[in-house]
Amino acid sequence: MSYRAPVTEMRFLLDHVLGAGRLAETERFAEATGDMVDAILNEAARLAEDVLAPLRRAGDLEPARLENGVVRTSGGFSEAYKAIADGGWVGTAASPEFGGMGLPVSVLSCVNEILASANLALSLCPLLTQGQIEALEHHADDEMKALYLPKLVSGEWTGTMNLTEPQAGSDVGALRSKAEPKDDGSYSVTGTKIFISWGDHDFGGNVCHLVLARLPDGAPGTKGISLFLVPKFIPDADGNPGAANSLKVVSLEHKMGLHGSPTCVMEFDGATGWLVGAPHKGMAAMFTMMNNARLGVGIEGLSQAEAALQDAISYAQERRQGRTPEEGVETIQGHADVRRMLLTMAALTATARAICLDCAFSIDMATATGDAAWDARAAFLTPIAKAFGTDTGCAVSDLGIQVHGGMGFIEETGVAQYFRDVRVTAIYEGTNGIQAMDMVGRKLADGGTAAKALIAEIAATADAAGGALGARLAAAADALGAATDWMLGSELNDRFAGAVPYLRAFALALGGHYLLKGAAEGSDPQREALAAFHVERLLPEVPALCAQARGGAEQLYAWEIAS
Template sequence: MTYRAPTTEMRFLLDHVLDAGKLPETDRFAETTPDLVDAILSEAAKLCEGVLDPCRRAGDLSPAELTNGVVQTSPGFAEAFAAIAEGGWSGISADPEYGGMGLPITVTSCVNEMMSSANLALSLCPLLTQGQIEALEHHANDEIKAIYLPKLISGQWTGTMNLTEPQAGSDVGALRTKAEPDDDGSYRITGQKIYITWGDHDMAENISHLVLARLPDGKPGPKGISLFVVPKFIPDEDGKPGVANTVRTVSLEEKMGIHGSPTAVLSFEDAKGWMVGEPHQGMAAMFTMMNNARLGVGMQGVAQAEAAMQAAVAYARDRVQGRPLQGDEKTIIGHADVRRMLARMAALTATARAIGLDCAVSIDMATATGDPDWKARAAFLTPIAKAFGTDTGCEVADLGVQVHGGMGYIEETGAAQYLRDARITPIYEGTNGIQAMDMVGRKLMDGGKAAMALLGEVQRTAADACEAGQQLKMAANMLSETTEWMVASEANQRFAGAVPYLRAFALVLGGHYLLKAVAADESRLPLARYHVAQLLPEVTGLCAQARGGTDLLYALDFPA
């Protein structure tokens, strides 16, 4: 099945459901006109459909390999990445001063979704580079910016993020990598990092690693960590790749999915690096990269959902099996249970995409205006976009396999790849459990102000809607009460119910977006009605789970 980029759906969301029309009204994004956005999305669609998608299966069947210390990427990947670099897609939101396009994160999120649908394994490389560009723009000194940013933006170099160590996964503060100062102002970095996505490859002339490490006077825990840029090849006086740094690729992980993406174990052996930002402030600098990366990962989940749904619909329209009892369809798309699965896939995917792009618009508006309300809105939506987006990717891809039936379990159809590829997304950039705890922890420290502001928007949509609006109103009221319970409860009580709370919030937002869509296009009413009738009732149970507390969890015994 050939992927088709959903540019029409993206434009509809931006124009009629979200606040994207406010972006060109700001000084920062005044040039981001609808015509420009159309042109960008159209060109990205051509790249994704014509270049990235054709080598997706090759990446799955012929993984990246490490031979004699050299990583060889999957067939077609180098050529596809060259097309990404030539189009300037790595620097789409980067500062024009260094060669970037300066476009909103909203546009980048649309492009990233398309690239991830077409080829998730390959798209991870420019996504990480985008994150590094942002971190360097905010925290690096002018000398580092001048050397690294033009090369990263052009795609001549690529970027990575190095946090995880064998003993330090989500607990980054437990890392042991050391940084010793040198006389020339650089540092010697020593330690081992694991799970480094695109940690080594043969597609670009240099790789820039952002590495968390501890200075000799760094305190234990996360507050004693600093951030360093450590290149694979040390730039010479002209900024060109010079001698090889002492960074060694120990191995590549054999993974469940994203086989075309080399996930490396890297050993830094007195490797030369330069500090980014202030001493002992590495986590703050790295989080600049990670926050928008979380939105990017959420859109990867949306991307896998979209691609899996397209494949499932195509198969259901072609497969003849049994005799449907209603309608004129001769294929399995006429069967009620198949339609049930496809309807759920469509509603979840539409909801996840709307949440992700709403988050992106909020980030852009916060950047453009400095308004604290936009900033709070973006911060609250980020964990929802990441967690619900990636959960949706897995659920929809799983349903896609089911629609295919036995053929879905056969690798030949390609349905299984979407599920295998999607499964990592709820784990990296902070597991979805951590996202949910962040949501009920730090994101409710304002007493629930940001949450209630969003629910106020939902209530206004419900008031303007038809009979479905009453059901949305009831779900939003229930979620408001649960939010008040969260704000009043102790931390671990909140954490115990964080995941169902986040999902309940996402489903309520889904009803909000889908009913707003109907106001602009009545042909969208059936999907909105399905969501309200079939998915919103889940909010009742989810809110009950969210308020369940810890007693039942800690009463359980798990025998050794």
């Protein structure tokens, strides 16, 4: 199967469902016209289809390897990364002041989906650099910005994020890495970090590590953590890579998937680094990068759902197996259960894309207008985008294997790679359970204002749709509203116990909202059929999920976990 970027679907969603044309009416994004967006997405599609996609299997079969302390990447990856950098794709949304295009995050999100669908392992490298760019734009001093941002934006240098330690995974406050101040204003950083994606490579340039560590006077827990920029090579007086820093790759992780992406154990042994932002405020600076990454990871999940869906449709159109009840159809696409799987895959993928792009669009509107309501909307959608996007990647790639039957379990077909590659996305950048707890904790701390505003949008779409489909969506909105009220009146651990079903209920209700809005635009039988399937077959889960969400924590602790 040859991947084809869904540019037409992206443009329809942006223009007719989300109303993203409003961005070009703002001063900040005046250049993001329809013609400009078309040109950007079509060019990204050519890069993905012609350069990145042919290397997807090579990255899986020829993993990155560590040789004498040097990371060697999969065949063709270095040249493909150069094509990404030379095309300016790393700096799609970065500030023009430092060489970026300054385009909306919603456009960047489409580009990132296209690149990740074609080759998820390689696309992680520029994605991490984009997160570092945003963190430095917000928190670095002018001198650091001037030195590092042009190199990062151009893709000449790449960036990483170093949070996790063997004893400190999701509990970042348990880290042991330390930083000692030096006389010249720099710091000596010491510690071991694990699970560092693209911690090194053979692309040339410099690898710039953002490292969380504790100063000697740092308080215990997350409040005492600072953030440091620690480059692989210390820049010389001219800003070029100079002497090698005191850091190294100890080993590469042996992973279930993403074999082409080197995941490193990094050792910093008194490495020279520079403080980013204020002392002891490292988590605030890192969360800028993590929030960027959470949306980006949701899009990674979406990307593999799209790729797996395309592959499954192609196979179903070619595979002959048994007699079908559909006149003139001799392939398995005529079987009712295969159609059920394909429609489920398509509906979940469309929902995940809409949530991710709505989140990105909300970020853009907050940036362009300064309106706090848009900012709150983006914040509330972020954990949904991350968790539902990656859950969808796992579910859809799993269904893709099922559509292929026994051939899906055979590695030679390449179908299992989608699932193996995407599975980790539900874990990193905050597990999906943590995303759900954030949603019912911090994101409801406004008294439910942002949540209720979205529920009102869903209810308005239900009223506009009318009929049986509108009634089903209205019932989902009512159930979601009742669950939200329950959350607001409950103890925090009771909320946490029902957080995951609450998030999924919200996502599925939003899917009905987006798909019905899309079906109302014109008279496209395909859109109408997909919307009807989602509302009739997937939306009935919402009341049941909301009932689970209100179950409380007591029952979970009544069962004694046996050793």
